[in-house]
Amino acid sequence: MASTTDLPLPALPEAQPEKPAGIVDWVTTVDHKKIGILYIVTSFAIFLVGGFLALLVRTELARPGLQTMGLNTYNQVFSMHGTLMIFLFAAQVSTGLANFLVPLQIGAADVAFPRANAMSYWLYLFGSLIVLSSFFVAGGPAAAGWTAYPPLSTSYLQGTGMDLWVIGLAVVGIAGILGAVNLVTTIFRLRVPGMTMFRMPLFTWGVLVNQLLILFAFPALTATLAMLLLDRKFGADFFEAAVGGSQVLYQHIFWFFGHPEVYIIILPIFGVISEVIPVFARKPLFGYRAMVFAFFAIAALSFGVWAHHMFTTGVVYLPYFSLMSLLIAVPTGVKVFNWIGTMWRGSIRFTPAMLMAMGFILVFVVGGITGVFLASPPIDFAVNDTYYVVAHFHYIMVGGLLFGMFAAFYFWFPKLTGRRLSERLGHWQFWTFLIGFNLTFFVQFLVGLDGMPRRIADYQITRWTSANEVSTVGSYLLGVSVLLFLWDFLMSVRRGRPAGDDPWEGNSLEWVTTSPPPHHNFHHIPPIHSERPAFDRRHGEELAGVSDPESKDRG
């Protein structure tokens, strides 16, 4: 791997003569750290709204019959739950973490295009507000599910809510593409001398591959949304079978975006887990290069699996998409075994971040294994579009993304704020989250296998009642758990114990600077000899991974 010594040093954003304070500062900032925090706070607020909608869904489903809302309201609630969570929260919270952390991890002073970075955030915010504004228009928000299949979403659902859905998401999609250009350029061009590609922290690798996926997948989303809007507003009939259009075409384009989206969401989280486990096991990541190759294998395969969402259409070639989908389990499995290999013979500290990371492995494996079932077309014929699939992707999304996100929050909160979260509340939050999560979603596998379709406001088969009651109780526990975190966050952000620069004995460069880091990130960067510069600095040269005579101290 080529040394980066001859790369230009990162340019510092121009110094601001008068530093504005308060809200003006936040609105005008081009500092990647502040933009990262804006992303995280915005997406977390959207997560709270989406979570509230999920609790409404669970409340309605606790018993047969309609108790709390009508059919149309229910359809709007679950549609907006999916929309907020998938489009406006899941992919964005990692972008927020990436914004804050990637420049720090590669020793840069900021991202490559700080102003474009601010523009990405504001486009994301306004796109989200457009989607959210549909709650206040006549007829209410879209009710076509987050997948918005035509012709239901074109000819059958009139009303402004659906239009706002399409337009808002298109704006958010463009923000994503812009952000991806920025982060990819940053990682390729702004690494500090000595920080070769194969010395980058795994989180930065995860972000790189995730942003490359965004570059390839989001244009398909933008195209889909443009076609939907043209069909709705101008009778373009792309998807109208009666006049030669094709509904199946929509499914192809949508899932060509939609499946890579799953990996867009989960790859940075794989990166988070690969950062947290080595630090708390006090060992280097097991199989660093294999982990990087696994990222690329997953990314490449993720573009060849989209039609496993379409096995029951009867019009896709099953064996190809089945084989690709099954194979993606291999690099994913490699990651899991490498994480376990990292813990093996380690010296493990059970901090809330580490607990969340270990919880992640256990629940994510369940999500991954059930994904293998769904890669088999005959099995998919049985369980597709039932609660089995709902359970599966919540094991990936809640089990994967949220456990990983909380691990990241516990791990990097001290770096973001200079303060520590409460260890005790963290343990409480972990256990309530783990138990609530499994109560909510495990029974959904069973009731789905028994035939309960997804996206129904009501069911009349009474043997499904007990499972749904358990699931609803579990979801309330999840709600309590999230509130515990919120409380901990609000208290600690103002009154938490000071964290110090390196509370966990971290490995990557962000732990050698102050908490929170100064405006230009570093006063001093140590020489980089391995993928653990902070570790090398603590333990001296005798333990350093590689000795690299070319690298120089920039201090």
Next chain:
Amino acid sequence: MAAGCAPRSVTEQGRAIEGAYNLFLYVAAVVFALVSGLVVWSVVRYRRRGDELPEQTHGHNTLELLWTLIPTVIVLGLFWVTLQAQDEVQTPASRPALTVDATAFQWSWRFRYEDSGAEVAGGPGNIPELVVPVGQPVRVRLRSADVVHSFYVPQALFKRQAIPGVTNEFDLTFEKVGIYHGQCTQFCGLAHADMMFRVRVVSQGEFQSWMASATRSGAPGQPGT
């Protein structure tokens, strides 16, 4: 139904799916037991006991090769199982005993028997019943009149989308007399949750007499037995 196993299939085609599902389940159980066992072992055995730095191992090529190759072999095996089951489900019967035109619409179903012209149609508050003879391959020709729907009979372990502009054909051979729940599983708008149907599987003789009365009365909503 053993915990987690597939429901017992009431169709010939579904039995192949049931078998494949249960085989996947055994493999999954072993993999999960292995992974969770290793995690729990790490928790118990490798808890931090002192300040001493553990040995800094960076990887192990043989081990990493093994946990790449073994899963590859496993998924290729599962792929083979998949192809076998898929063949059994998808191969059309050479001589279906009858063909039913099934049309999905917001928010019910219409079943028209091709040979006799008998028709069963549902509507609000009226769950339509597809009557078929036991032990005979029934060909279903599935269409949609409006949006995307999905024809699903849980105990047959089978579903197929009804897509505007597409005609989907499949065979179901029910092996057990009984009444089975059916439902739309593709979200299709306001009353998606109410879009149900029933499959009533009867003996050959019963089917003949039902068909006779259904044909006589034209378009019976709920013909008697």
